[in-house]
């Protein structure tokens with residue numbers, strides 16, 4: 410073993426690193442921790458000026474977990490579980506960012522992290538079986554193994570509306586919220602926001618409290634239901650801490666790694682009265698109960714989904730004073746839970762306030778962004794449409810601040826933003842994935858040897874930290890095995906990739922979510938190249954995903970070509 414390990418070290422001697430990790434979010438943090446334990450020469454390269462990934466970038470007001478804080482974290486270190494206290498059931502962004510910083514400090518990880526380093530290209534070197542990375546400054550980094558830890562919602566997209574850069578006032582994407590921002594800065598201001606996904610909903614319900622006037626430009630209403638966040642005091646934290654083993658076990662046993670188990674009954678096993686009582690109970694609970702603790706056929710059976718969507722539509726009607734406005738806020742083109750359901754805290758009530766108005770841009774499309782604000786195709790017929798130019802044709806809504814909550818080039822966007830080239834110069838996004846994503850285990854791609862993806866496409870998403878922890882452990886075990894066996898080429902096979910991709914598609918059959926446009930099905934209408942729906946994630950149960958990957962490890966990686 411020792412001689413093989415020495416041979417591995419010698420083989421890598423001409424390279425800068427044994428392992429390079431791109432990204433210092435939660436995936437990068439844990440990858441660094443595990444790789445360092447293997448005694449390998451490792452470095453993290455990160456575009457941002459600090460660690461934290463999603464929680465570093467997304468600092469918009471109201472950003473927070475909508476999964477229970479104590480289930481949405483790492484379980485690998487008992488010390489961290491003992492030392493870190495959560496103050497809210499659904500942790501706000503600043504606290505989660507501090508958690509990421511706490512991990513980095515505790516394990517002294519920062520000395521191997523290089524910030525302000527945006528990788529532009531990663532090219533496999535056929536002659537040396539290594540990777541060469543280049544950053545935006547032209548600096549290069551060579552490594553035997555490459556671990557991508559770039560996140561699934563990282564490449565922000567602006568809307569494809571004419572004039573998107575013309576606005577003369579302050580304007581930004583939610584994931585680039587100005588660091589100088591202080592609560593109350595929008596008081597008295599005329600604010601516009603485009604986008605009503607999870608980010609838009611969290612932002613709107615928060616800034617609507619203080620903005621002088623808020624105009625929400627909505628293209629597609631989303632289903633959303635109450636979060637019911639509360640604080641955690643010391644006694645409750647002690648009780649949570651005692652339950653950590655149970656919490657993590659519950660997560661690992663469940664379909665998508667959340668603490669909420671699904672209802673084994675069919676919707677049709679219940680009488681209408683029983684259904685109503687059951688759903689009322691779930692609606693009154695905090696967190697994803699109303700999304701995950703329901704009958705599974707809600708997500709596969711159209712009639713079951715219609716019944717549950719009707720239940721939620723009624724809830725929306727009860728919370729909005731103006732029935733015409735309520736109708737605009739109720740989704741009509743997709744059923745409940747067929748897109749990722751964000752959870753809200755007073756979202757609907759915000760629209761009852763006189764300082765908030767909704768513009769349905771399906772009815773009245775945005776013509777262009779102007780220097781002064783947003784120009785609509787038709788006139789505004791709403792009351793209190795101050796700031797709007799009238800007349801028979803379009804109308805201009807004048808704004809001081811324009812916010813884009815328009816989402817991301819999700820999942821594969823990070824792989825498109827970097828020029829990945831595999832064997833023979835083959836491009837990842839534009840060659841290998843041009844007709845659809847293909848991976849082996851969601852962790853590797855044939856033709857891209859020595860590359861591992863943490864939260865790559867075709868992996869379990871669900872409870873992301875649970876999925877990260879598994880993917881990093883699997884990858885670290887593979888790297889450790891490679892070092893012990895002096896393996897300098899580790900590559901998936903074409904047959905392996907074909908059968909895994911087929912399996913991923915098989916798991917997705919019958920799920921209503923895959924019939925709907927969303928970032929989860931790879932659709933972002935702002936991107937010319939990405940209109941086709943694709944299977945971006947593993948839709949089967951998490952225990953099944955882990956069992957398949959465990960088997961590959963147990964077989965000694967014979968499913969890979971190694972040398």
Ligand code: N01
Pocket residue numbers: 473474475476562567568569570603604605606607608609611626627628629749751752770814815816817928934935
């Ligand atoms: O992005 P999105 P997001 N004109 O793509 C609209 C996670 N997350 O940042 O639906 C007009 O969901 C677009 O409209 P449409 C979570 O997994 C978690 O909100 O395409 N509108 C949509 O309304 C989430 O699912 C938390 O018609 C345009 C919005 O912009 C994921 O991140 C919090 C437009 C984009 O919604 C992404 O959420 C926040 C245009 N040209 C996010 N282009 C937690 O709670 C786009 N839109 C943990």
